[in-house]
Amino acid sequence: xxxxxxxxxxxxxxxxxxxxxxxxxxxxxxxxxxxxxxxxxxxxxxxxxxxxxxxxxxxxxxxxxxxxxxxxxxxxxxxxxxxxxxxxxxxxxxxxxxxxxxxxxxxxxxxxxxxxxxxxxxxxxxxxxxxxxxxxxxxxxxxxxxxxxxxxxxxxxxxxxxxxxxxxxxxxxxxxxxxxxxxxxxxxxxxxxxxxxxxxxxxxxxxxxxxxxxxxxxxxxxxxxxxxxxxxxxxxxxxxxxxxxxxxxxxxxxxxxxxxxxxxxxxxxxxxxxxxxxxxxxxxxxxxxxxxxxxxxxxxxxxxxxxxxxxxxxxxxxxxxxxxxxxxxxxxxxxxxxxxxxxxxxxxxxxxxxxxxxxxxxxxxxxxxxxxxxxxxxxxxxxxxxxxxxxxxxxxxxxxxxxxxxxxxxxxxxxxxxxxxxxxxxxxxxxxxxxxxxxxxxxxxxxxxxxxxxxxxxxxxxxxxxxxxxxxxxxxxxxxxxxxxxxxxxxxxxxxxxxxxxxxxxxxxxxxxxxxxxxxxxxxxxxxxxxxxxxxxxxxxxxxxxxxxxxxxxxxxxxxxxxxxxxxxxxxxxxxxxxxxxxxxxxxxxxxxxxxxxxxxxxxxxxxxxxxxxxxxxxxxxxxxxxxxxxxxxxxxxxxxxxxxxxxxxxxxx
Numbered sequence: 001x002x003x004x005x006x007x008x009x010x011x012x013x014x015x016x017x018x019x020x021x022x023x024x025x026x027x028x029x030x031x032x033x034x035x036x037x038x039x040x041x042x043x044x045x046x047x048x049x050x051x052x053x054x055x056x057x058x059x060x061x062x063x064x065x066x067x068x069x070x071x072x073x074x075x076x077x078x079x080x081x082x083x084x085x086x087x088x089x090x091x092x093x094x095x096x097x098x099x100x101x102x103x104x105x106x107x108x109x110x111x112x113x114x115x116x117x118x119x120x121x122x123x124x125x126x127x128x129x130x131x132x133x134x135x136x137x138x139x140x141x142x143x144x145x146x147x148x149x150x151x152x153x154x155x156x157x158x159x160x161x162x163x164x165x166x167x168x169x170x171x172x173x174x175x176x177x178x179x180x181x182x183x184x185x186x187x188x189x190x191x192x193x194x195x196x197x198x199x200x201x202x203x204x205x206x207x208x209x210x211x212x213x214x215x216x217x218x219x220x221x222x223x224x225x226x227x228x229x230x231x232x233x234x235x236x237x238x239x240x241x242x243x244x245x246x247x248x249x250x251x252x253x254x255x256x257x258x259x260x261x262x263x264x265x266x267x268x269x270x271x272x273x274x275x276x277x278x279x280x281x282x283x284x285x286x287x288x289x290x291x292x293x294x295x296x297x298x299x300x301x302x303x304x305x306x307x308x309x310x311x312x313x314x315x316x317x318x319x320x321x322x323x324x325x326x327x328x329x330x331x332x333x334x335x336x337x338x339x340x341x342x343x344x345x346x347x348x349x350x351x352x353x354x355x356x357x358x359x360x361x362x363x364x365x366x367x368x369x370x371x372x373x374x375x376x377x378x379x380x381x382x383x384x385x386x387x388x389x390x391x392x393x394x395x396x397x398x399x400x401x402x403x404x405x406x407x408x409x410x411x412x413x414x415x416x417x418x419x420x421x422x423x424x425x426x427x428x429x430x431x432x433x434x435x436x437x438x439x440x441x442x443x444x445x446x447x448x449x450x451x452x453x454x455x456x457x458x459x460x461x462x463x464x465x466x467x468x469x470x471x472x473x474x475x476x477x478x479x480x481x482x483x484x485x486x487x488x489x490x491x492x493x494x495x496x497x498x499x500x501x502x503x504x505x506x507x508x509x510x511x512x513x514x515x516x517x518x519x520x521x522x523x524x525x526x527x528x529x530x531x532x533x534x535x536x537x538x539x540x541x542x543x544x545x546x547x548x549x550x551x552x553x554x555x556x557x558x559x560x561x562x563x564x565x566x567x568x569x570x571x572x573x574x575x576x577x578x579x580x581x582x583x584x585x586x587x588x589x590x591x592x593x594x595x596x597x598x599x600x601x602x603x604x605x606x607x608x609x610x611x612x613x614x615x616x617x618x619x620x621x622x623x624x625x626x627x628x629x630x631x632x633x634x635x636x637x638x639x640x641x642x643x644x645x646x647x648x649x650x651x652x653x654x
Contacts, residue, residue, distance in 0.1 A: 055250060056249055056273055056274055056275060057194060057248060057274040057275065058211070058246050058248065059245065059247075059274065059275030059276045059278060059521075060072070060277045060278075061238065061239075061277070062278070062279050063282050063284040064279065064282060064283055064516060065283065067284040069199075069200060069280070069282075070198050070208055070239070071197055071199065072194040072197065073169075073195050073196075073197045074192065074193075075168055075192075076192060077166075077167065077168045077169070077190070077192070078097075078166040078167045078168075078170055078178065078188055078189070078190060079164060079189050080117055080164045080189075081160075081162070081163050081164070081187050081189075085119075085186060085187065089186070090119055091114070091121070091151065093117075093185065093186065093187075093188075094114045097110070097185070097188070098110040098113055100174060101170070101174065104174070106138075106139060106140065106141040107138075107139045109138045110123070112138075113166060116166050117164055118158055120153055120154060120155065121152070121153060121154065122151070122152055123151060124150055124151075125148060125150075126149065157219070157223065158228055162228070163189070163191070165231075166188070168193050168195050169193075198210070198341045198342050202291075202338045203287060203288055203291065204333075205237070205339050206236070206333065206338065206352040206354065206355075207282060207287075207333055207460065207514050208237045208239060209234055209237020209239035209240050209341065210234075210235055210237070210239060210342075211233060211234055212232060212235040212344070213232060214231060215235075233247075236352075236461060237341075237352075238459065238514060241459050245518060246275040246276065246278065247275050248273050249273040276518050276519060276532060277518070277528050278515050279515070279517040279519060280516060281324070281327075281329035281513065281514055281515070281516045282333075283331055283332065286322065287333075287334065289634065290320055290631075290634075290635060290638075291334045293630075293631045293634045294320060294336045294631060295336060297618075297627070297630060297631055298316060301620075302315050307620065308591060308594055310591060310596050310620070311596050311620035311621075312620060314588075314598075315336070315619060315620040316336050316337055317336070317353055318618045318619060319336065319616075319617055320334055320354070320615065320616040320617070320631060320635070321494050321497040321614065321615050322612055322614045322639065323498065324611065325501040325504045325505045326611070327510065328498075328501070328513060329512075329537075330458075330512055330513065331639070333352075333354050333355075333514070335353045335354055351462070352460065353493070354494055355458060355460050355462055355494050356464045356492065357492060358464055358490035358491060358492055359490055359491065359492075359617050359619065360488075360586035360588065361452075361486040361496060361584055361586065361600065362485070362486040362586030362598065363485060363567075363582065363600075364583070364584035364624070365484075365486035365584070366414070366484075366485060367415065367503060367557065367582060368499070369426055369485070370411040370414065370426075371446065371545050372426065372442075373411060373426045373429075374411065375545050375546070376442075378429045379410075379426065381552055382410060384409060384410050385414070385421065385425055386409075387400060387404060387408070387417070387419045388421065389404065389406055391421045391424045393424065393427070393428060398420055398421070398481060398482075398485075400418075400419055400420050401420075405417055409422060411552065413556075415553070415556030415559065415560055415582065416560050416563060416566045418567050418582075427480045427482075427484040428481065430442070430480060431477055436480060437476070439480060440471065440476065440483070443480070444489070446544070447489070449541070450502055450509065450543055451498035451540075452489075452491045452496070453466050453468060453495070454466060454495070456494065456509075456511065457511060457540075458512045458513060459513045459514055463494075467491070468489045469489050469490070486586060493615045493617045494615075497602070497613050497614060500602045500603065500613040502543055503550055503554060504554065504604035504613055506547060507543040507547070508539045508542055508543075509539070509541050510537060511539075515535050516534070516535055518531075518532045518533040519531050554607070557580035557603065558580045558607050560581050560583065561580060561581040562578065568581045568582075568601070568625050568629060570625075571601075571629040572632075572633055575636060575637060576640075578607040579603055579604070579606075579636055581601060581602065581604075581632065582624075583599075583629065584598075584601070585599055585621075585622070585623045586600065588619075596620065597620075597623070598618065598619045598620065599618040599623050599625075599626060599627040599628045600615070600617050600621075600624045601614075601615075601628035601629050601631070601632040602615045602616070603636075605636050605639075605640075612635075614635050616631045616635070618631070
């Protein structure tokens with residue numbers, strides 16, 4: 001009997017032990033479910049720990065006096081993270097976003113929206129040859145046609161957990177629609193952001209540039225530099241050349257992502273650093289005055305029936321540059337054709353003709369010719385040449401302008417009266433040395449030594465490469481003669497300004513630049529902040545001409561503007577500032593008996609102690625003094641008014 005009783009007790013003890021264990025387990029499960037259930041459910045949903053980048057605020061841009069030229073404005077944006085939608089759902093979402101956004105921005109069509117969604121799908125034209133045409137039509141408001149487009153697979157540019165920017169600066173209508181109808185816009189969220197703003201509209205547009213989406217053909221380049229494919233970058237001007245400086249450094253936050261692609265836990269690993277601010281060498285008031293002068297003059301003359309229609313259209317390519325002859329700083333740079341960087345729509349107007357447009361210099365090249373003549377001992381300083389009005393190289397005839405005097409002239413008077421014959425004679429004396437190719441190369445070397453026909457490295461995009469005329473062998477004699485009075489190679493307005501500055505400052509070819517300082521914000525948006533780096537003046541090289549030769553030419557330029565009979569003797573009269581200048585009229589082509597010409601004016605001031613150099617190119621103008629001259633006078637007048645007011649401080653020579 002004892003044995004069964006012991007067995008029963010053991011069974012009871014075992015049962016009690018099992019009961020206690022199950023009770024403890026049940027108690028633990030109850031604790032996990034009721035007390036920590038949400039925490040463990042959240043952890044159970046976590047798929048991945050992801051490092052996400054936080055955009056940095058872009059640096060501001062100021063003029064030399066602290067006037068704000070570019071800043072950031074707080075806006076609301078639409079972002080997207082794919083919550084695992086099917087192909088059909090993604091395409092349907094792009095179509096719904098198109099219907100929501102396109103009434104406010106025609107460029108937000110579904111082709112562009114799908115690109116910004118960056119989900120591994122993209123629209124491509126059924127006919128690849130028409131893709132650019134179809135895309136342009138959509139940008140201009142044409143309806144989307146399923147027959148013209150197909151969907152293809154493409155690589156995703158970003159991590160699937162990184163929000164994509166779909167639209168910035170969206171209206172209240174859009175934000176309310178997305179928030180109130182969230183199920184219709186899966187993965188789309190309204191988020192705070194910043195948009196680039198240019199408070200002065202088109203002022204200095206070609207210097208500032210603008211920001212925009214990375215062009216498709218440049219995505220790989222920017223991706224290698226750490227940019228997201230849908231990130232906004234500088235697209236022109238200093239916004240582009242100093243993009244790395246303005247951009248700042250992105251912050252880094254570690255996020256745990258759950259199955260719903262929601263951030264569960266965030267931990268900041270690195271705060272974003274705002275971009276540095278730029279202080280430009282531009283004076284905003286001189287810049288505005290120059291733009292106004294160009295606009296008023298072109299608008300006036302483009303309606304004048306005494307100018308041929310081709311000339312009136314050509315006038316719209318007018319541009320001008322003002323430099324500090326001591327530092328190479330660009331004080332103002334303007335083109336008639338301009339744009340508002342807040343609303344870029346005309347690609348043609350984006351072209352910065354002051355930097356990339358090339359023009360025949362006409363008689364403004366004659367200072368280079370006289371310097372060559374003196375330096376090569378082709379003419380002595382006091383040697384005189386009789387200006388008869390008509391000159392021959394073989395059977396080819398060249399003429400002075402109708403108002404040129406018939407008299408003996410030296411090099412200075414040849415500049416004063418703009419005598420082509422003196423310049424032709426320089427060419428003929430070079431020809432007598434033989435080997436025309438070598439003589440043409442010599443002239444070009446001297447021109448390059450003055451900054452003409454060479455890249456100067458300006459800190460703006462689009463600088464033109466060398467534009468030298470291709471001369472057939474049978475035309476070299478005549479072409480060499482024509483080069484001497486500016487009917488040969490073509491140069492940019494910026495090169496012409498640098499050329500004159502080198503003559504004015506004693507022979508230093510200076511690096512032209514528009515950024516003066518790089519600063520870090522001190523927390524006051526309207527202040528440029530603390531200087532991080534000052535951009536120093538830089539001498540690119542020194543000209544080969546002697547000081548005596550340079551002074552000889554400077555004196556000839558003084559005669560142009562200050563002696564009776566000089567081609568600009570009336571242009572600067574009564575200014576109270578002594579200007580040295582040179583006019584130019586370049587013949588472009590003929591329509592019947594009518595010549596289409598460009599007018600140019602270059603110069604520096606004051607003559608006694610030069611501070612500024614200027615170059616004004618007025619395509620379609622009848623002459624430099626008539627059309628470009630009025631703008632040149634306004635430049636000098638405005639500069640010295642500002643100078644006397646103390647807003648354009650002097651800066652020592654390098």
